[in-house]
Amino acid sequence: MNILAAPGDTWGIPGPLFLKLYLMVAVVAVVGTLLHRRRTTAGPPDAAGIDQLGPQQVAYLNGGDQLAVWSALGGLRAAGAIDVRSDRRLIAAGPTPTGVTPLDHAIRNAARRPVAAGKLGRDPGVARALEQLRQGLEQHGLLIDADGVRALRRGRNLLLVLLALGVVRLVAGLVNGRPVGWLLLALAGLGLTFALIARTPRRTRSANTALRHLRSSSHHLSPDSAPAYATYGAAGAAMGVALFGTASLYALDPGFAAQAAIQRQALSSGSGSSYSGTSCGGSTSSCSGGSSSSCGGGGGGCGGGGCGG
Structure with a gap:
């Protein structure tokens, strides 16, 4: 993997290097956020x-x-x-x-x-x-207190910041004419995780x-x-x-x-209401070396200009 900046590299950072660092940070952030979320939302064991x-x-x-x-x-x-x-x-x-x-x-x-x-x-x-x-x-x-809610939102916001950084890099890479396929896959995985935990x-x-x-x-x-x-x-x-x-x-x-003008409301038989429960999940993508020009076929992969924009 070429980690030395070359003329035309987006932000002066080679695509493979940026993608490697971005995925490492994203995996740590996702795993940490999901583990913390699971502990915070567990409640008493019985x-x-x-x-x-x-x-x-x-x-x-x-x-x-x-x-x-x-x-x-x-x-x-x-x-x-x-x-x-x-x-x-x-x-x-x-x-x-x-x-x-x-x-x-x-x-x-x-x-x-x-x-x-x-x-x-x-x-x-x-x-x-x-x-x-x-x-x-x-x-x-049985209810998550205000400190717990704030902690959950901090984890969610961390993923949002990572998403925003990745999107900015993606756009910059496209403008710069660099391949961004693997970065797009990584953003899709991170975006799915964020969507699953967006609601506190x-x-x-x-x-x-x-x-x-x-x-x-x-x-x-x-x-x-x-x-x-x-x-x-x-x-x-x-x-x-x-x-x-x-x-x-x-x-x-x-x-x-x-x-008394009381609104007629029937709650569903599930757990849904304004105090809905939580769901967690998500995935990340990884990238391995390959050709210098594109992400995909034959001997393709992330090399040269990389697939990280």
Whole structure:
């Protein structure tokens, strides 16, 4: 492999040398990023403890702030502790039921004003209760905390910088009339890896597995099963919303859900939601020596001007 710069070499760096260095850095970056991502998104080795989580915690895992609020509303409505006025605003009704959570209390307090269902998340008390839910789930290892999210984004951004460098080299090589075939293959592999990790997850893989298990074991709460909410009580109604979306609220009390202008939403049976899980993968390309003019056929390869632009 010719590693000495020759007249016309892009950036004064021979194509084979640039390609070798680029692939070495790319492989290290990809492997390191994927290993770190796998550790960060793993979660606890045994997530069976999720069975002890309440409906609102499950809802937060499944759909974040808004679904947790809808789940709490489902439980409060089933307990007769919340109602809706003709102007579509919620109002507290009846005595405070037993076993209420901080989020239940916050929603009941907000509804004493009263308040529109869609604006509950803006109430300071509700926001504090949701923050407590999030922190608890992070401590359980079911949600990735802010430091973990930033670390995942740094790994993703490192690959993006490498991609950008490779693309700039590719364009410069084309303008300079240099062969770039192997560099293009390397960029394709790096680009595929970046595409697979472009989305930063909030849930860990343990949480995704546990949610799938909960949906399977709680299928009787799905709206498709026409659940008897009088039998399952407020907790069952709240868990139905947590696992299967606001379609469960419509099944519980369609008049209330419609009057309160709650958006009808049915979550998929997989782990997909705004807190989707993670997938990892990717590959890189390598190049070996060959002819001086092109990448490909006969005795072709990366030689002379190289295939790295």
